[in-house]
Amino acid sequence: MTVVLDRPYEFVPPYRGNLWPTAIQTFRLIDWHLRAKEAVLDYECRNADRFAESLSSGHGILLAPNHCRYADPIVLGWLARQxxxxxxxxxxxxxxxxxxxxxxxxxxxxxxxxxxxxxxRKALETAIDILTTGERPLVLFPEGTTNRTNDLLKPLLDGVTFIARAAAKKRAKAGEGEVVIHPVGLKYLCLDDARDWAHEQLAELEGTLSWLPASQMGSAQDLVGRLLKVSQAYLALKEIEFTGQASTGDLSSRRDRLIEQLLQQAEQRYDLVAKSTDDVRERVRKIRAAVSSTFFSAEESTREPATFRRDVERADLAQFLLSFPDEYLTPGKITDTRIVETIQRIQEAIFGKAKDSIPMKVVIDVGEAIPVPAGRPPRGETDPVLCQLRDQLHTMVTSLSKEANLLA
Known part of the structure; x- marks a missing residue:
């Protein structure tokens, strides 16, 4: 559940002291957590000198990484340590x-x-204040949410550059120097051969579906074929759950059709009308906002939490289905990490948790600093700073994706 209905929102401020962060780094607690909970055993920091140079220059620093795993915020602790x-x-x-x-x-x-x-407002003010004072670098994930696809970059939110520009204006007024954005490319790589792991995980998923597990021998194409069959089965189960019956057609069209049905079901309950410019993510955001505001504004005696939770499930599922892009399992472009990611997404959907049991290494690549102007962006245009950030991140993610082992 991404919308909290147990209690109204209350801002949680950051811990401002250095005692706990220092202890966490000194005793290597992030190393233990990543090893035990995420199976991320190793890391490599690239171009960390760019980050160090901005620190020594006294800039207000915003780190803007791609966001593909729940481990992402924690692995940045390795970069901070360096x-x-x-x-x-x-x-x-x-x-x-x-x-x-x-x-x-x-x-x-x-x-x-x-x-x-x-x-x-409190979150925005806190973020702007952190960049203005330069107390510590600030991490903001410009994609907004975890996209679960390490090799693809989702559209970036303009809130990142809004915060950076507001801080740059304050720093310029106080004569305290620049605000810069460093794109950070994160790429997880398998340390072991992923084929045996994939066969084992698929056998468990097939057993959960009451199928006789397929042979664990065969080519990469056979592995992909099993994975696609399990994906179709999961999609059919969700179609039956939310629409009453499984549909026909290719996987991508069925996925898109179910996303639209889920969104329309939730939008109708809250009299929401999607604009032609609204993508799935924006429609999901509006549904979540409507659920939260309607639930907490209603009298407690008239609330039906189960109904509201069901609407959140619809929105969450619609966004989750976006993490199964058409091109991810295209012949000639299938890598071991793409197979692992797809299996883990299905595990998360069926079991409630992905099984991060295959050892992985993360590459943390720091991009060139992007100076943030103090003025407002041009009207009617995409913020040029956001364009620079998007272009750098896209280039980094695309380049890092080529370091995975090609399977088919």
């Missing part, structure tokens, strides 16, 4: 509502909350 700094990071409110330990840990590592379902 340049000897601590970080702040903006994190969705729902992440602070899992358990008390995780909320405690998130804050001590520098995270603060943002309410994605409405206007959160």
């Amino acid at each position: 340049v000897q700094t601590h970080l702040y990071a903006m994190a969705s409110w729902h992440l602070f509502n899992t358990n008390r330990f995780e909320q405690f840990a998130l804050r001590r590592m520098g995270a603060f909350s943002v309410f994605r379902e409405g206007n959160d």
Whole structure:
């Protein structure tokens, strides 16, 4: 559940001290967490000198990584360790509502909350203040949410450059120097042969579907064929759950049709009308906002939490289905990491959790600093700073994707 209905939103500020972040780095707690919980065993920082140079120059620094795994904010701790700094990071409110330990840990590592379902002035002011003072570098994920596809970049949100420009204006007024954005490319690479792992995970998924597991021998094409069959089965189950019957046609058209049906079902309940310019992500955002505002504005005696939760499920599922892009399993472009990612997305959907049991290494590549002007962007145009950020990140993600092992 990405929308919290248990209690109204309350801003969670970052922990401002250095004692806990220093202890976390000194005792290598992030190393333990990534090894035990995410199977990320190794890392490589590239071009960290670019980050270090901005630090030594006293700039307000915004780190803008691609966001493909839940491990992403934690692995940036390795980059911070290399340049000897601590970080702040903006994190969705729902992440602070899992358990008390995780909320405690998130804050001590520098995270603060943002309410994605409405206007959160405190979160914006906190982010702008961090960049203005230059107290620590700030991490913002410009894609907004985890996209689960390491080799593709989703559209970037303009809130990143809004925050950066607001801070740049304040720093310029105070004569305190620049605000810069460093794109950061993250790429996870398999340390072991992924084929045996993939066959084992697919056999478990096939057993869950009450199928006789297929042979674990064969070519990469056979492996992809099994994966596509499991994907079709999952999609059919969701079609039956939300529309009453499984549809026919190719996988991509069925996926797109189900996304549209899910969005329309939720939009009709809240009298939302999608604009022609609204993409799926924007429609999902509006549904989540409507669910939250309607639920908490209604009298407690008239609320039906199960109904609202079902609407959130529809929105979440629509966005989740976007993480199965058509081109990801195209013959000639299939890599071991793409197979692993696709299997883990299905595991997350069926079991509620991906099985990160295959050892991985993360490459952390720091891009060139992008100076942020203090003025407003040109009217009627995409912010040029956002265009620079998008172009750098796209180039980095595309280049890093080629380091995975090609299977078919």
